[in-house]
Amino acid sequence: MSEKSTSKTTEGAPIRAKDNAADKLAVRKRSASGAVLPAKQRVNIYLDSAIVEYFKAEAGERGYQTLINEALKNSIQAKTIEKTIRNVIRQELKEYKV
Numbered sequence: 001m002s003e004k005s006t007s008k009t010t011e012g013a014p015i016r017a018k019d020n021a022a023d024k025l026a027v028r029k030r031s032a033s034g035a036v037l038p039a040k041q042r043v044n045i046y047l048d049s050a051i052v053e054y055f056k057a058e059a060g061e062r063g064y065q066t067l068i069n070e071a072l073k074n075s076i077q078a079k080t081i082e083k084t085i086r087n088v089i090r091q092e093l094k095e096y097k098v
Helices: 017-021 049-059 064-096
Strands: none
Touching: 049 064
C-alpha cells in the first residue's frame, strides 16, 4: 500500500537566492574522497586593482578568488603560529629568570 506524497517538491524549480538566504538549501562541496569541504560565505569587497591583477596573473586556470582565499588563510595561520611561539618563549623565559 503506497500513497503518493501530497507535499510539493522543488525538483526542477530554479534555485532562488532567497531560498539560500533562508537556509532552505544545504549545498555542500565534497572533495575527491567524498569528505565535505568547509562552507564558504559570499561577500563583496573592494580590492585595489593591482591586487586583483596580481592574483589573476598568478592563478591561471585555477581562479584568482581561490588564491586570495588561501592568502588570507595563510595570513591567519601565520599569526596563530607566531602567537603560539611567542607564548612558549615567554613561558620558557619565566622559568629561567633569576
